[in-house]
Amino acid sequence: MQTQRLRIAIQKKGRLSKECQDLFKRCGIKFNLMGERLVVHAENMPIDLLLVRDDDIPGLIMDGVVDLGVIGENELEEVGLERAALNEPCEYTKLRRLDFGDCRLSIAVDKDEQYNGPQDLHGKRIATTYPQLVKRYMDEQGVEFSPCMLNGSVEVAPRAGLADAICDLVSTGATLEANGLKEAEVILRSKAVLIQRTGEFGKDKQSLIERILTRMQGVIQAKE
Numbered sequence: 001m002q003t004q005r006l007r008i009a010i011q012k013k014g015r016l017s018k019e020c021q022d023l024f025k026r027c028g029i030k031f032n033l034m035g036e037r038l039v040v041h042a043e044n045m046p047i048d049l050l051l052v053r054d055d056d057i058p059g060l061i062m063d064g065v066v067d068l069g070v071i072g073e074n075e076l077e078e079v080g081l082e083r084a085a086l087n088e089p090c091e092y093t094k095l096r097r098l099d100f101g102d103c104r105l106s107i108a109v110d111k112d113e114q115y116n117g118p119q120d121l122h123g124k125r126i127a128t129t130y131p132q133l134v135k136r137y138m139d140e141q142g143v144e145f146s147p148c149m150l151n152g153s154v155e156v157a158p159r160a161g162l163a164d165a166i167c168d169l170v171s172t173g174a175t176l177e178a179n180g181l182k183e184a185e186v187i188l189r190s191k192a193v194l195i196q197r198t199g200e201f202g203k204d205k206q207s208l209i210e211r212i213l214t215r216m217q218g219v220i221q222a223k224e
């Protein structure tokens with residue numbers, strides 16, 4: 001179900017959405033986001049923006065349903081590992097790293113707890129939205145643990161008695177602080193990236209992508 005218009009998936013609401021919209025606007029794409037619309041047609045180019053949940057963006061690209069997407073590397077890696085384990089399509093091309101969406105995926109423990117290294121996590125239950133990335137890290141460290149999958153409110157899990165530690169995104173550290181937790185290990189440093197589906201693009205789409213990339217290069221350089 002390929003259309004002639006270039007489809008770009010971006011986060012509807014959240015940490016990447018504002019900067020993502022600004023970036024495409026600065027690249028000269030004119031669009032008007034209004035109401036609860038999922039698909040927004042650009043006014044001056046054959047481009048459709050799809051406003052979706054960030055969690056869905058890697059899969060949309062890997063299934064070849066959209067052409068381009070902007071996503072945090074944390075989410076991208078997690079979905080890639082999950083799909084690879086399930087033998088589902090997990091290929092994509094990283095076109096470029098962007099200059100926003102900085103965060104780190106970290107393991108955090110009770111701030112009053114002594115922490116000397118990964119071995120202290122042995123046998124602990126770790127609450128997270130990123131079970132694959134946590135497992136990869138813990139396997140690398142050779143430390144056994146039990147996962148506890150939570151899609152939200154991860155930071156309250158220790159206090160609620162659901163887990164001993166958490167692994168979640170940290171940017172300012174305010175959320176950890178507010179919940180009496182301290183950062184123990186950084187397991188991934190992440191930024192927003194522009195990704196592309198694999199496979200053929202028609203000549204027109206290909207040159208449109210190249211035009212966007214050239215403009216993006218200029219926009220990002222101008223900010224530096």
Ligand code: PRP
Nearest residue numbers: 015152168169170171172173174175176
């Ligand atoms: C992440 C994470 C923390 C918060 C950390 O949530 O889950 O809640 O950011 O940021 P801080 O260190 O600046 O306090 P996000 O904003 O991605 O929303 P979500 O949890 O609803 O996905």
Ligand code: ZN
Nearest residue numbers: 053054055075
């Ligand atoms: Zn999300």
Ligand code: MG
Nearest residue numbers: 152153154175
């Ligand atoms: Mg959160």
